[in-house]
Amino acid sequence: MASQDPRGNEIEVLAAALSRLPGLGPRSARRAVLWLVKRRESALVELLSSLQAVQENLVECHTCGNVDTSDPCHICADPRRDGRSLCVVEDVADLWALDRAKLFSGRYHVLGGRLSALEGIGPEDLNIGTLLARIDEGVDEVVLAMNATLEGQTTAHYIAERLEERPLRVTQLAHGLPVGGELDYMDEGTLAQALRARRPVG
Numbered sequence: 243m244a245s246q247d248p249r250g251n252e253i254e255v256l257a258a259a260l261s262r263l264p265g266l267g268p269r270s271a272r273r274a275v276l277w278l279v280k281r282r283e284s285a286l287v288e289l290l291s292s293l294q295a296v297q298e299n300l301v302e303c304h305t306c307g308n309v310d311t312s313d314p315c316h317i318c319a320d321p322r323r324d325g326r327s328l329c330v331v332e333d334v335a336d337l338w339a340l341d342r343a344k345l346f347s348g349r350y351h352v353l354g355g356r357l358s359a360l361e362g363i364g365p366e367d368l369n370i371g372t373l374l375a376r377i378d379e380g381v382d383e384v385v386l387a388m389n390a391t392l393e394g395q396t397t398a399h400y401i402a403e404r405l406e407e408r409p410l411r412v413t414q415l416a417h418g419l420p421v422g423g424e425l426d427y428m429d430e431g432t433l434a435q436a437l438r439a440r441r442p443v444g
C-alpha cells in the first residue's frame with residue numbers, strides 16, 4: 243500500500259502542476275499552495291477566476307502572434323500604431339517586455355522561438371514566412387529585437403540576410419544589452435536604451 247501523504251493528494255497534484263511553471267521549483271510550488279490554502283476566500287478565488295478568464299478569453303493574434311483577448315490583438319488593431327515599423331521578437335514575453343517600456347510606436351511580430359541547431363529548430367519552425375508576407379505588404383523599418391544570446395543573434399543574422407534584397411531599414415537593438423541577456427528580464431531603462439540606440443544591421 244502506498245504511504246499516505248499527510249498533505250493529501252489534492253495538494254500534491256496542485257503543487258506538482260505549479261512546479262512545472264517556469265521559475266517555480268517543487269519547493270516554491272508547495273509554498274505557493276500553502277499560501278493559497280490559507281487564503282481560500284480571497285486569493286484562491288481570485289486566482290481561479292483569472293485562470294478561467296485566461297482559458298476562455300485569450301487567443302493568439304493571427305497577425306503578429308501576440309496573446310491577447312482579441313484577434314487581431316489590441317496592438318495590431320490600434321490605428322495610432324505605425325504599421326510601417328515592425329519590431330521582431332522571439333517570444334510573446336519579449337513583446338510584452340518591450341511594450342511595457344512604451345518606447346516603440348510600431349507593431350510587433352513574434353517568431354515563436356529562435357533558431358537552434360541543438361534543439362533542431364530551423365527557419366521553417368518559426369513565423370518567418372508570415373513575417374516576410376507582412377513586410378511585403380509595406381514596411382519601412384524592421385527592428386530585430388532578439389535576445390543577446392548566441393541563438394538569438396544567429397536568428398537575427400538569418401533574418402537580416404533574408405531581408406537583404408528588400409528596400410528596408412533593418413536595425414537591431416544596441417549592444418547595451420548584456421551578453422546572454424534576455425529581454426524579458428531587463429529593466430525598462432536598459433530596454434529603452436537598447437531600443438533608442440538601435441543600429442543598422444551589417
Ligand SMILES: [Zn+2]
Binds near residue numbers: 304307308315317318
Ligand atoms: Zn497582433
